Amino acid sequence: MIISTGFYDIPVKLNIPGEDLPKVKHYYQDPNYYALQKVVVVGSSNSAIDVALETYRKGAEVTLVIRGADVGERVKYWIRPDIMNRIKEGSIKAYFKSNLKAIRQYEVDIETPEGLVTIPNDFVMAMTGYQPNFEFLKKIGIKLSEDRFVPEYNHTTMETNVAGLYLAGVVVGGMDTHLWFIENSRIHADMIIGDIVGKVEKL
Ligand SMILES: Cc1cc2nc3c(=O)[nH]c(=O)nc-3n(C[C@H](O)[C@H](O)[C@H](O)COP(=O)(O)OP(=O)(O)OC[C@H]3O[C@@H](n4cnc5c(N)ncnc54)[C@H](O)[C@@H]3O)c2cc1C
Known part of the structure; x- marks a missing residue:
């Protein structure tokens, strides 16, 4: 399973009075x-x-x-x-x-x-930024670092601490959402598929 949910679905809130106004x-x-x-x-x-x-x-x-x-x-x-x-x-x-x-x-x-x-x-x-859905990641068993909520994953294969569960794209950045973008995260697809193919070949 590959999770590539990005981080734009959850805006960082201001938490001030009036933030819920439609304007x-x-x-x-x-x-x-x-x-x-x-x-x-x-x-x-x-x-x-x-x-x-x-x-x-x-x-x-x-x-x-x-x-x-x-x-x-x-x-x-x-x-x-x-x-x-x-x-x-x-x-x-x-x-x-x-x-x-x-x-x-x-x-x-x-x-x-x-x-x-x-x-x-x-x-x-x-325009105060966005963050990955950390609760979702935790719920499916992915460990997050304590300080920046960076998911635990193998940097060569993109497989997380949960066997068979991979991360792709900017969701791997935790709170450091600026680290990953289109150009430097495309490579994740090759890494993941390479790992899966390698595992299948060993069966
Ligand atoms: C204005 C702007 C300009 C940008 N310009 C550039 C640029 O010039 N160059 C560049 O490299 N990057 C740029 N970026 C960043 C780029 O958009 C992101 O790096 C890229 O989209 C990340 O891809 P992703 O697939 O990891 O996540 P996303 O593109 O965010 O895709 C995640 C997808 O998962 C879906 N999703 C989320 N949660 C769930 C769920 N629970 N179930 C099912 N689906 C879910 C979302 O709806 C979304 O479709 C820009 C971003 C913005 C906002």
């Missing part, structure tokens, strides 16, 4: 929908920055809320100058070292180094 999105589709709307984007990695730039270019008024002191270091190198310049010229507003604290129907509270700021708001795009 709060953990998934992003069409930027046109946000034209002329006041959009807060939470996060500073690739998804957040793509959402900020695309909705801005379709006419949204965009505010980024970023926990760190800078735009995420893993943002693609050809996207980074674009967002830095939009922030610098003020066309996208960014609060650094800041956290979204509460969401209400028409406004949000942001905790900034200068104190609590309340701004008008129509939509919150919570």
